[in-house]
């Protein structure tokens with residue numbers, strides 16, 4: 001008998017992967033967690049029936065979150081990832097020697113436990129790098145007590161449902177602003193330009209109100225809705241395009257599978273149907 005995982009994207013559209021084996025199923029206080037061995041994408045991790053990590057393409061999203069932000073800061077020392085309990089964004093941040101502290105604030109410890117067991121190449125860094133500290137709490141509450149602390153904040157959150165709703169609100173971005181140092185940078189996953197343009201517009205409108213510099217980047221991936229994803233950057237001093245650091249990118253691209261200097265620059269070039277949100 002064949003077994004397929006389907007993610008329901010739109011009322012008339014679903015995305016399906018043929019499953020060889022279900023490796024794990026469980027329920028936490030916050031969500032349902034599943035790990036599948038799929039025929040096309042290797043292992044896949046889902047939360048409430050939505051793909052979070054696949055072995056095939058996880059590098060795209062995680063590299064973009066970490067490198068678009070860290071590249072443009074000349075000497076980032078403290079980073080925070082909110083959400084992202086799988087560890088992928090942390091793995092990429094950890095490539096920079098300049099970081100002294102890399103914090104993870106994930107609401108659901110169950111996510112990290114499952115990823116440590118089933119995705120060692122993604123989550124392993126959470127145990128192996130002594131700069132990494134794990135906090136299992138709500139990202140919003142966590143930031144209320146942190147002022148002027150982080151150089152980089154990566155908002156690596158689920159889609160805006162359940163506990164992640166607040167991570168897409170202007171008040172939360174204000175908290176991020178206050179928790180950043182005077183030249184800090186925040187990057188947030190901001191959903192798909194094909195399916196979620198109103199969400200992208202809201203995030204961008206908020207960033208523009210709060211940060212002197214705000215930009216939108218995109219990337220092509222496989223596992224998230226429509227295969228085309230966006231990242232919103234808010235920055236206090238450095239411009240993601242003008243302050244691009246070629247030397248840093250060339251060092252990093254020895255390790256990366258998606259990000260490189262050309263991708264950094266090109267990712268800020270937007271199609272007209274996306275640009276229209278700024279008019």
Ligand code: AAT
Pocket residue numbers: 047050051052053061082083084085086087088089105106107108111137138139140156157158159162163164165166167189224225
């Ligand atoms: N690294 C790619 C994986 C993710 S998962 C996002 C994580 O955000 C989940 O583990 C979830 O438990 C966590 N999370 C949700 N709300 C909060 C919160 N309020 N505070 C802290 N962590 C939270 C990103 C997937 C993108 C999906 C695209 N379709």
